[in-house]
Each structure stands twice: as C-alpha cells, then as structure tokens.
Amino acid sequence: EKLFSIPLLPADYETYGALKTVRRLSQMKSLYADQEAADRLLENGDPVIYEVYELPHPNDETDLLVNITVLYPGYVGDEPYMTKGHFHREPDTAEAVIGLSGEGELLVQNREGELRSLKVAAGRISYAGGGWAHRVVNTGSENLVFFAVSGANIVHDYETAAELNFKKRQ
Ligand code: M6P
Numbered sequence: 001e002k003l004f005s006i007p008l009l010p011a012d013y014e015t016y017g018a019l020k021t022v023r024r025l026s027q028m029k030s031l032y033a034d035q036e037a038a039d040r041l042l043e044n045g046d047p048v049i050y051e052v053y054e055l056p057h058p059n060d061e062t063d064l065l066v067n068i069t070v071l072y073p074g075y076v077g078d079e080p081y082m083t084k085g086h087f088h089r090e091p092d093t094a095e096a097v098i099g100l101s102g103e104g105e106l107l108v109q110n111r112e113g114e115l116r117s118l119k120v121a122a123g124r125i126s127y128a129g130g131g132w133a134h135r136v137v138n139t140g141s142e143n144l145v146f147f148a149v150s151g152a153n154i155v156h157d158y159e160t161a162a163e164l165n166f167k168k169r170q
C-alpha cells in the first residue's frame with residue numbers, strides 16, 4: 001500500500017505486516033574483536049543482538065525503506081552490541097537514522113578509511129550521506145530503538161563494510 005499512517009512502534013509495524021528479521025550473535029560473530037568472549041557467550045545460548053522490522057515494499061527507486069530496529073544492550077567482551085553494518089551498493093545513497101529510545105552511536109567509515117561517530121538518541125536525526133558505511137552501536141543499558149530511512153532500492157554490501165573493521169573505540 002502506498003499510503004499509510006501508523007505509529008513508529010515495532011508492535012504496530014508487525015500488525016501492519018512487517019517482516020521481522022532476528023540477528024543473533026552466531027550470524028555476526030566474526031565482526032566482534034574478542035572471539036573468545038563471543039565463544040563463551042555462545043556456549044550459553046545464542047543471544048539476539050537486534051531485530052529489524054521492515055514493512056513490505058516494492059524494491060522501487062521511487063519508494064522508501066522505513067525500518068524500525070531494536071538493538072539490545074550488551075557486550076561481547078568490552079565491545080557493545082552493534083548492527084552488522086553495510087555500504088549501499090552503487091548507487092551509494094544516503095540513510096538517515098532517527099532515535100526513538102535508548103542511546104548509542106551511528107558509526108560511519110568511508111572508503112578512504114575516515115571513521116566518524118554520530119550520536120543516536122530519542123528525538124535526534126543522524127545522517128550518513130552516500131559513501132559512508134554505517135552501523136549502529138548500543139552504548140547504553142536499555143534497548144536502542146531507531147527508525148532508519150533510505151531509498152527502497154538499496155542493496156546492502158556487507159562484505160566491503162566488514163573489511164573496514166569499523167569499531168566502537170573505548
Ligand atoms: C537499519 C537499516 C537497514 C538495516 C538495519 C540493520 O534498519 O540500515 O537497512 O538492514 O538497520 O543493519 P544491518 O543491515 O547492517 O544489519
């Protein structure tokens with residue numbers, strides 16, 4: 001449906017038919033610096049790191065991707081939980097992150113290796129223009145819930161972003 005008005009809440013997204021993707025530690029283990037700490041966590045289960053709620057949409061350049069993500073609080077060693085992080089494949093378009101609750105950072109790194117950190121909090125917008133790989137880190141002790149908007153025709157490039165190894169610096 002190309003016209004809608006719904007609350008910015010995961011439950012309302014689900015009622016509206018959102019696809020929920022659950023990301024567990026085992027699916028992104030190699031991205032964390034402390035592999036032994038990750039192995040220890042995995043011995044006691046496979047923690048959910050984050051959940052993405054994506055409304056059904058056409059992959060059309062005239063539409064927008066309007067996701068809500070719930071990023072849980074926690075650490076792998078001394079590294080806070082984070083999303084996988086990605087570039088957008090060409091055309092490398094922008095993305096905006098609007099905090100709904102909790103606090104964290106939008107970590108971005110470009111292809112020249114420049115690393116920047118932008119604050120994510122309720123009522124703030126953080127904007128990553130094209131060419132910046134982006135990931136969100138939960139630096140707080142509560143769920144970090146954020147809304148992200150990008151072009152609906154983006155293709156996630158996780159491989160190039162993983163090579164950057166962009167991290168929350170302590
Ligand atoms: C935000 C957007 C999505 C992304 C999600 C999880 O909602 O950036 O496009 O899928 O975060 O991030 P990632 O794909 O890097 O795991």
Ligand code: ZN
Nearest residue numbers: 086088095150
């Ligand atoms: Zn993106």
